[in-house]
Amino acid sequence: MAQRTVLVVLFDGVQSLDVTGPVEVFTGADTHTPGSYRIRTASLDGDPVRTSSGLTVVPDQTLADASEPHTLLVPGGQGTRRPDPELVAWLRAHGPRAARLVSVCTGAVLLAAAGLLDGHRATTHWAYCDRLARDHPAVEVEPDPIYVRDGRVATSAGVTSGIDLALALVEEDLGRDVALTVARHLVVFLRRPGNQAQFSAQLAAQTAQRAPLREVQQWITEHPDDDLSVEALAARATLSPRHFARAFQAETGTTPGRYVDRVRLEHARRLLEDTGEGVEEVSRASGYGTPEAMRRAFLRAVGTTPAEYRRRFSPTPAGPPR
Numbered sequence: 001m002a003q004r005t006v007l008v009v010l011f012d013g014v015q016s017l018d019v020t021g022p023v024e025v026f027t028g029a030d031t032h033t034p035g036s037y038r039i040r041t042a043s044l045d046g047d048p049v050r051t052s053s054g055l056t057v058v059p060d061q062t063l064a065d066a067s068e069p070h071t072l073l074v075p076g077g078q079g080t081r082r083p084d085p086e087l088v089a090w091l092r093a094h095g096p097r098a099a100r101l102v103s104v105c106t107g108a109v110l111l112a113a114a115g116l117l118d119g120h121r122a123t124t125h126w127a128y129c130d131r132l133a134r135d136h137p138a139v140e141v142e143p144d145p146i147y148v149r150d151g152r153v154a155t156s157a158g159v160t161s162g163i164d165l166a167l168a169l170v171e172e173d174l175g176r177d178v179a180l181t182v183a184r185h186l187v188v189f190l191r192r193p194g195n196q197a198q199f200s201a202q203l204a205a206q207t208a209q210r211a212p213l214r215e216v217q218q219w220i221t222e223h224p225d226d227d228l229s230v231e232a233l234a235a236r237a238t239l240s241p242r243h244f245a246r247a248f249q250a251e252t253g254t255t256p257g258r259y260v261d262r263v264r265l266e267h268a269r270r271l272l273e274d275t276g277e278g279v280e281e282v283s284r285a286s287g288y289g290t291p292e293a294m295r296r297a298f299l300r301a302v303g304t305t306p307a308e309y310r311r312r313f314s315p316t317p318a319g320p321p322r
Contacts, residue, residue, distance in 0.1 A: 003035050004173065007069035007098075009110075010043040010059045011087055013079025016051040017159050018104040022073060025166035028182040033174055042066045044086055052078040063090050071169070072098035075162070076105030076125065088113045102169070103155045104162035111155070112136040121150040121312075125158035163188060208251040212237040217252070220260055224267045224287040228260045260287075265301055268294060272310040279306050 006026050008019055023039055030037040043049050046062035072095060091114035095101055103111050108124040109132060111117050118138040123129065129143035142148055147156040147165040156165040163186070171179035208214045216237050220228055233256055234244035248256050268286035271277055279291045283306075288294035291306070298306050 003038050004070040005038045005040065005067065006071045006073060007066055008039065008041045008073045008075065009063070009087070009091075009107075010041050010049045010057060010075075011077075011079045011084060012049050013052050013077050013081075014049060014057070014075050015077035015105060015159060016053050016055050016057070018075030018077060018107065018162050019051075019057065021160060021163040022075075022102075022104060022166035024186060025163055025170060025182055028185055029170045029174055029178055032178050032181050036174055040066060040069070044084070044090070063087075063094075068094070068097045070098065071100040071102055073102045073104070074107035074110050076103070076107040076109070076159075080106040080109045083110055083113045091116065099152060100169070101153045102165065104165070105156065105158050108132060108155045111153075112139050117153065117155070120153045121148050122153065122155040123148045123157050124155065127158075208248070210247070210251065212239070213248055213251055216248070217259070220263050224260075224264045225285055226287070228256075228287065230256050261297070261301075264288065265297060268298075268306065269302075269309065272306055282306065 006022075008023060010019065019041070023041075026037045026039050030039070040061065041057070041059045042061045042063045042065070043059045044063055046059055046065075048056050048058045050056055074091070088110060091110060095111065095114055095116045101111060101116060103122075103124070105125045106128050108117065108122050109128065112122070112132060112135070117136065119140075121140045121142055122132070123142050123145050124132050126143055129141050132139060133141040145157065146161045147154060147168065149168075154165055154169065156162050167179050167183055167188075170182060208217060216233050219226075219236060220233070226232075230241045230245050233248075234241040237244050239247065245256055248259075252259065254262075264287045268282050268288070271282045271285060275282075277285070279294070283289065283291045283294040286294065288297060295305055298304060298309060302309060304312070
């Protein structure tokens with residue numbers, strides 16, 4: 001097995017978790033499978049950088065001295081608001097040589113400034129998606145996913161999503177067992193609930209204050225193929241349908257019907273992304289009943305069909321390590 005070099009670019013104002021999250025994942029994988037990764041950090045001048053939270057990080061070397069990596073990882077942070085022209089120039093010159101280009105959070109802004117995202121699908125922190133799309137119209141910005149894979153380019157959303165993406169890359173490189181071991185060690189999900197939605201139903205809606213309503217929220221998530229009518233859910237909460245619907249919306253900020261729709265859509269998306277189950281099986285397991293009902297839901301919410309969604313978002317193999 002060839003060793004993959006991971007080079008992490010550092011700069012003043014970098015978000016510390018954008019750096020340490022993926023580094024911990026790749027280091028954990030190398031601990032489990034020695035010789036799989038070589039992690040290096042580098043800044044333009046090799047001097048220590050101050051992160052956005054005030055921590056100081058000492059790089060291993062200068063970018064000029066760094067050898068060509070297999071994976072070039074660009075974190076985000078406040079330092080991306082006014083990209084350093086010298087750093088952008090370095091990325092423009094050296095980015096095309098990496099087998100895999102990865103960004104975390106607003107690191108996508110630096111890749112885009114270097115022209116490395118032109119013609120690619122990409123994401124970034126939800127608060128910066130509009131800016132990225134406006135400033136770089138050649139980039140197909142997708143504001144919803146936690147991370148987006150498009151050939152050799154992989155971009156992730158805000159901060160902790162860099163861990164999700166790094167785990168996905170480890171799974172691709174070394175297999176699910178290694179990635180799962182690393183995830184367990186870090187006490188994180190290998191694939192978090194809601195998988196790739198920056199705003200999953202569980203995140204977009206508030207958590208209900210009353211225990212019976214919280215339990216209903218959990219029941220919906222765990223049983224998307226069950227009877228999730230207002231009447232059935234109200235019975236679980238031991239409330240009248242009218243009282244339940246009113247209380248649910250008051251405490252979660254959304255209606256029971258909209259919450260159920262979001263959960264079912266996320267469940268279907270996860271099955272399409274992670275399994276080889278057919279569209280009919282996915283539609284039944286997600287509570288749609290028929291492929292046509294699921295197709296209508298996808299067209300309404302995602303703007304594409306389930307088959308096209310699977311084609312675009314299923315994991316794709318990366319190039320050989322170097």
